[in-house]
Amino acid sequence: MQGADRFEVLIPEADLQARIRELGAQITRDYQGRDLVVVGVLKGAVLFLSDLVRHIDLPLSMDFLGLSSYGDATLSSGVVQITQDLSRPIVDRDVLVVEDIVDTGLTLSFLRETFVSRQPRSVRICTLLHKPSNTRKAVPLDYVGFTIDDRFVVGYGLDFEQRFRNLPYIAHLPPQDPAA
Numbered sequence: 084m085q086g087a088d089r090f091e092v093l094i095p096e097a098d099l100q101a102r103i104r105e106l107g108a109q110i111t112r113d114y115q116g117r118d119l120v121v122v123g124v125l126k127g128a129v130l131f132l133s134d135l136v137r138h139i140d141l142p143l144s145m146d147f148l149g150l151s152s153y154g155d156a157t158l159s160s161g162v163v164q165i166t167q168d169l170s171r172p173i174v175d176r177d178v179l180v181v182e183d184i185v186d187t188g189l190t191l192s193f194l195r196e197t198f199v200s201r202q203p204r205s206v207r208i209c210t211l212l213h214k215p216s217n218t219r220k221a222v223p224l225d226y227v228g229f230t231i232d233d234r235f236v237v238g239y240g241l242d243f244e245q246r247f248r249n250l251p252y253i254a255h256l257p258p259q260d261p262a263a
Contacts, residue, residue, distance in 0.1 A: 090237070090247075090254035094229055099211075099239060099252065100134065102228050106209065107138020110179065110226065114141055117177045118204075124194070125149040125167060126248070127183030130240040131211045131228075135181060146170055150190055163193040173203040183240045184212040188220040195222060212236065212253065229253075 121139070123132035125147050136145065149167030178198060185191055191208060198206045209226035216233045235258075237243050238250030247256070 090250070090256060092252050092254050093231065093234070093236060094253035096251040099228075103131070103134050104138050106226050106228060107135055107140075110135075110209070111138075111140045114139075114177060114179070117141075118175075119143040119179060120171075120173055120176045120203075121145045121179050121181055122169065122173075123147045124180065124182045124190075127240045127242065128181045128211070130248070131183055132181045135209070144171075148194070150194060163190050165197075173198065173201050176203050177205045178203045178207070180206065180208045182208065182210040184214065184236070185210045185222065185224060186214050186217045188218050188222045191222040192220040211239070212241075 119139075119141055121132065121136055121143055123129060123145065126149075132145070136143065146169045147167065148169055149165065151164045151166050180191070180194060180198070182191060185208075191210075195206060195208070207225040208222065210224055211228040213224060213227045213230050214233055215230060231253075234255045235243070236253050237247040237256045238252050238254045240248050241253070242248045243256055247254075
């Protein structure tokens with residue numbers, strides 16, 4: 084892929100898929116006999132959610148929510164904006180929020196508070212990546228794929244200026260030298 088020579092692969096595709104299978108099995112055990120709604124946070128979680136739900140051996144429904152705190156920047160602004168709301172109510176439902184990455188915790192804290200006010204039976208969070216060194220607001224994470232250092236990452240749904248989401252792995256995108 085054009086521009087991919089700038090990347091340092093952090094989590095290869097095979098490691099991603101193995102961990103997603105493990106998460107799917109754990110979620111299947113935890114939600115047996117429950118009315119599960121899996122909510123993907125757009126756009127970054129789409130690839131992760133797609134693979135994850137194929138490994139959850141339960142009847143479930145899916146919905147999507149759009150949130151933004153980055154825009155085209157590489158650092159969170161801290162201001163969360165709902166860009167697309169759920170299509171159905173979650174009252175008395177078990178909700179599993181699927182997120183691509185938890186960085187500062189500000190976005191998920193906002194989302195969790197918003198969902199709790201909608202009176203679901205439960206709200207749990209599953210994230211592919213967690214950067215604990217950037218935490219500004221602690222949010223309980225029920226399922227974590229990988230814990231990573233404070234680096235800007237792309238691939239497998241994560242983007243830089245809306246590009247590179249389609250990489251099948253997670254990679255570090257080093258800052259570009261403006262003189263280069």
